[in-house]
Amino acid sequence: MTTQDVLVRGGLVADGGGGEPVEADVLIQDGRIAAVEPHGVIPADGRATLDATGRVVAPGFIDVHSHADNAPLLAEDDTSKILQGITTEVVGNCGFSLAPTGAESVEAMARFSQRIFPPLQFTWSNWAEFTELTDSRGYVTNYAPLIGHGTLRIAVLGMADVTPDAGELEQMGRLLEDALAGGAFGMSSGLVYPPAVFSETGELIALARHLGRDGLYTTHMRGEGDSLLSSIAETVRIGREGDCRVHISHLKWTGKDNWGKMPRALARIAEAADSGVSVTKDIYPYPAGSTMLTALLPPPFLADGDEGVLARLNSPEQLRRLASMMENGLPGWDSHQKAAGWDGVLVSTTASHRYEGKTIAELSQVLDLAPLDVLVRILREEELHASMVIFSMDEQDVRTAFADPDTMVGTDGLPPGSGGKPHPRLFGTFPRILGEYVRAGSVLPLGEAIRRMTSLPAKVFRIPGRGAIRPGLVADLVAFDPATVGHETDYRDPVRHPDGVSWVMQRGSVVVDGQNYLGPRSGRRLTPAA
Known part of the structure; x- marks a missing residue:
């Protein structure tokens, strides 16, 4: 759908203000929200319509x-x-x-x-x-x-x-x-x-x-x-x-x-x-978090760019020093390894795509090496181009x-484009909030959760013209099924589409239909609101 005049009908509108969704229709003209009224008030008048019955319509996240x-x-x-x-x-x-x-x-x-x-x-x-x-x-x-x-x-x-x-x-x-x-x-x-x-x-x-x-x-x-x-x-x-x-x-x-x-x-x-x-x-x-694998190293090992780090990892004397630092810690340094343990460090992406999907502890058994030696081997062989998921x-x-x-x-x-097994948050963060933290977990009511994902960040980060469903704002919208929205979390098989997202709209045009991206690239580089 590419029309600039659309009536979204029959949905429950969560307008971003924090209140619970209400049944309403949204009129979109020239890529912006023109009106929000109770269901049936806005006449169709030959306009293109988008049926949102059974769906929550929210500002784009x-x-x-x-x-x-x-x-x-x-x-x-x-x-x-x-x-x-x-x-x-x-x-x-x-x-x-x-x-x-x-x-x-x-x-x-x-x-x-x-x-x-x-x-x-x-x-x-x-x-x-x-x-x-x-x-x-x-x-x-x-x-x-x-x-x-x-x-x-x-x-x-x-x-x-x-x-x-x-x-x-x-x-x-x-x-x-x-x-x-x-x-x-x-x-x-x-x-x-x-x-x-x-x-x-x-x-x-x-x-x-x-x-x-x-x-x-x-x-x-x-x-x-x-x-x-x-x-x-x-x-x-x-x-x-x-x-x-x-x-x-x-x-x-x-x-x-x-x-x-x-x-x-x-x-x-x-x-x-x-x-x-x-x-x-x-x-x-x-x-679980995720970051580059070099984040396991203490600060003294991180200076002087890749050459400096790799030189230390190839020095027997420096490796003895590293083992001492990893074991005894350093003042002010919060060791990721101490927080998670070697069985809590999952290698997610490497330059060669070796080692992916296994923890350091598992690789220690497979390679018959001490866990620290496994870390050093991966960083050397991959020339530091490796990331991890860490359970801490x-x-x-x-x-x-x-x-x-x-x-x-x-x-x-x-960042996209590296392949491997990235953290599932890349694909499912917002549906997981709606499924696990709202519907199943009752951490927050739905309307308030939507506020945290829309109008609050728009205010704090000064995102112009977005974050709420009200007349005059840009028609960036998402519709989802509140009964099914979610994302299956599998850290070893993370590349999965979310469930329950019905459609996504940018400036009045539908760019996602179910699990299908329709394109074209319709986003813009924004500048801060005054």
Whole structure:
């Protein structure tokens, strides 16, 4: 259906405001919502109609934590998000954006990016050149980019464990301001990843001051295990002294010793909000996370780019040092391996596609090697291009975090195009919320869950013209069956379509019918609302 004048009839409309869905019809003209009235009030008058009987009609979902920065550059359409009802993605999270770069840093950026992205040809340097390229390729979903603090660091400092001097910090600030002027929605950080792991709080505060009071700093915090509370305190300090709003990415508390403590973390966040710092957060509805396999290594092993990491992994002396660090820990370092155990680390994607779908503990048995030796072997053979699914959370903590009023939803799926066995959240986050956390789990009423997935992120991330069903807004809509919507979670066989999503509409045109993407690429790169 490509008509610009459509009447959606007979559905239960969840308008994004938080109330329970009500039976209503929605008139769409020229790609925007023209009217919302009780069923039967708006005459058909020969208009094209779309029967939504038995379905909930909601604003298109907004994924506030995506890593699909490269999706426009793929020859194939990335349908992993649109098929679950997502019509807008916030990309550039965890400090990883694909611009800016420069002549001196492009090689380091290209090599580092391959730890998480499929191989890319960096034909651009600044923010404007990158967005011009993505605009020319087109977008499946709307694209709301953040600029990554880690990318700024690589552009100016490379991958070294150094502190920027005043001139270097000023240069990072100029690059940040260029991106903000070019439509970036804020700045993200990933403080467990190189080179951001080497940054000090003062550096982040100085950069945050470029964002402005209404600007947004989003962060994968320095720690999500034993140091979670101190990491929250650092985030709040950046917001307070940087005079900007802050958003905590994928709030979690990892490690069995910390399970059940989520109310303490939420209390600290509430205290900060009460003190005048705007703090919001997001979650994904799974007890397992996913990231690059190098995240298992301690910070001293992550400096100096791929060459430095691989040189350490090939040094017997450094490997003895690594074994000691992994066993004894380091001050301030929340070890993923300690939080999950080797049987909780599932190799998900590698460059060669070897080792995928097995845990480190399982591979230890197959290869007759100690678990740490398995990790080192994979990183060496795959030249660091490997990712993992890691089981370190208590799902009840995730549900507790989602129930908190200012919590949104993000897929946090790894970038498309690498194949392998990516975390099922890439394909089913939003349907899983509706099936497991609303219908089966009763964590939140349906209308309130929809608010967390639509109007709340639109407000916090300043997404223009979307997030609610009301006259004047863009007609990005999703219809789903509340009795069947969901997604089968299988970490070893994750590539599965969600269930119960009936259709998805962008600017008044249906682009998904059931499990079929109709195309064409109908998304747009957005710029922040005023």
